[in-house]
Amino acid sequence: MSGLVAEDVTVRLGGREVVSGASLEVRPGRVVVLIGPNGAGKSSLLGALSGELAPASGRVSLDGEALSAFRPAELARRRAVLAQATELAFAFTVDEVARLGLPAGLSRAEADAVVSQALLAVDMAGKSRRICSELSGGERQRVHLARVLAQLASAPDGRPRHLMLDEPTAGLDLSHQLATLSLARRHAEAGGGVLAVLHDVNLAAMAADEIVALKAGRIIARGAPAEVLTDAVMREVYDVEARIGVAPPGPFLLPQSVRLV
Numbered sequence: 001m002s003g004l005v006a007e008d009v010t011v012r013l014g015g016r017e018v019v020s021g022a023s024l025e026v027r028p029g030r031v032v033v034l035i036g037p038n039g040a041g042k043s044s045l046l047g048a049l050s051g052e053l054a055p056a057s058g059r060v061s062l063d064g065e066a067l068s069a070f071r072p073a074e075l076a077r078r079r080a081v082l083a084q085a086t087e088l089a090f091a092f093t094v095d096e097v098a099r100l101g102l103p104a105g106l107s108r109a110e111a112d113a114v115v116s117q118a119l120l121a122v123d124m125a126g127k128s129r130r131i132c133s134e135l136s137g138g139e140r141q142r143v144h145l146a147r148v149l150a151q152l153a154s155a156p157d158g159r160p161r162h163l164m165l166d167e168p169t170a171g172l173d174l175s176h177q178l179a180t181l182s183l184a185r186r187h188a189e190a191g192g193g194v195l196a197v198l199h200d201v202n203l204a205a206m207a208a209d210e211i212v213a214l215k216a217g218r219i220i221a222r223g224a225p226a227e228v229l230t231d232a233v234m235r236e237v238y239d240v241e242a243r244i245g246v247a248p249p250g251p252f253l254l255p256q257s258v259r260l261v
Contacts, residue, residue: 002027002028002063002064002160003025003026003027003028003030003062003063003160003162003193004025004026004049004060004061004062004067004079004162004193004195005024005025005026005060005061005062006022006023006024006025006045006048006049006058006059006060007023007058007059007060007061008021008022008023008057008058008059009021009022009023009045009048009055009057009058009059009060010022010055010056010057010058011041011044011045011047011048011053011055011056011217012056013044013053017056017217018041018044018217019041019044019045019048019055019217020041020216020217020218021058021218022041022045022058022214022217022218022219023058023219024045024049024212024219024222026049026162026193026194026195027193028160028188028191028192028193029188029189029191029192029193030188030193030194030209030210031184031185031188031194031196031207031208031209031210032193032194032195032196032208032209032210032211032212033195033196033197033198033204033207033208033210033211033212034046034195034196034197034198034211034212034213034214035197035198035199035201035204035211035212035213035214035228035237036213036214036215036220036237036238037215037237037238037239039216040214040215040216040217040237041214041216041217041218042166042197042214043084043166043197044217045214046081046164046166046195046197048060049067049164049195050079050081050164051067051068051070051075051079052081054068062075062078062079062162063159063160073103076101076103076151076155077103077155077157077161078155078159078161078162079152079161079162079163079164080101080148080149080151080152080161080162080163080164081148081164081165081166082144082145082148082163082164082165082166082168083144083166084166084167084170086140086144088132088133091131091132091133092131092132093128093129093130093131093132094119094124094127094128094129094130094131094132094135094143094146095115095119095128095129097132097143097144097146097147098115098118098119098128098143098146098147098150099111099115099147099150100147101147101148101150101151101154102114102115102150102151102154103154103155106154110154111154114150114153114154115128115146115150117150117153118146118147118149118150118153119143119146121146121149121183122142122143122145122146122149122176122179122180122183123142123176123179124139124142124143124146127139136171137171138171138172138173138176141168141170141171141172142172142176142180145165145168145180145183148163149163149183152187152192160191160192160193161192161193162192162193162194162195163184163187163192163193163194163195164194164195164196165180165184165194165195165196165197166196166197167197167198167199168180168184168196168198169181169198169200169203170199177200177203181203181206181207184196184207185207188209196208201229201234201253202252202253204225204229205225205229205250205251205252205253206250208225209224210222210223210224211223211224211225211228211229212228213228213233213237214237215236215237220233220236220237221233221236221237225250225251226250226251229244229251229253230244231243231244234253
């Protein structure tokens with residue numbers, strides 16, 4: 001079975017069940033987006049699929065093999081994770097951060113080429129010598145995106161690789177939000193799998209092949225954007241009265257009022 005697969009996964013944190021019996025698949029060539037309100041379990045489900053969190057029950061597999069069976073270095077070659085926020089304890093430069101995911105054994109020329117391409121992809125090529133802590137929040141986010149791109153690009157073993165993005169557009173201006181989603185789409189078109197957490201439902205509609213909507217740790221709906229982004233599902237998931245309109249190339253959400261309960 002090719003791809004990342006979660007089967008009836010439950011995750012507990014601090015004695016509390018944050019994901020309940022979730023099942024989903026991230027196949028090569030596909031972009032899957034998790035949406036839902038704060039505390040819905042999106043990041044925890046992504047954590048279980050990345051191997052960061054061990055499920056309390058259920059199974060996560062990669063290409064048919066249990067995720068827990070992979071050694072960390074091997075898993076790092078098969079998937080890369082962009083967290084919501086990453087703090088740096090030292091004054092690393094942009095170039096140094098982008099190199100953090102590279103494996104041992106690359107020649108200097110190979111490493112330079114991979115990192116240069118990754119920084120170019122996120123529009124940070126001219127800032128490689130800057131100190132990351134001196135950058136804006138959006139720029140730092142783009143540097144870490146370059147890091148995960150370099151991590152996957154340096155592992156050309158012929159197997160599908162998975163890009164896992166937790167709120168990758170947070171703090172980015174509009175053009176870089178769109179550029180980030182374009183990078184995710186190109187990764188999928190090249191044969192990789194993408195799992196992303198997005199709060200902006202309209203961006204999710206643009207980016208996703210499949211949307212998975214969560215609330216209170218449970219999957220409420222899943223399917224193509226037009227199947228999930230409906231008035232009824234938005235009301236159930238977000239407690240808002242909204243109308244889904246359609247404009248090329250797909251659905252969009254226009255919130256109208258908060259649903260008081």
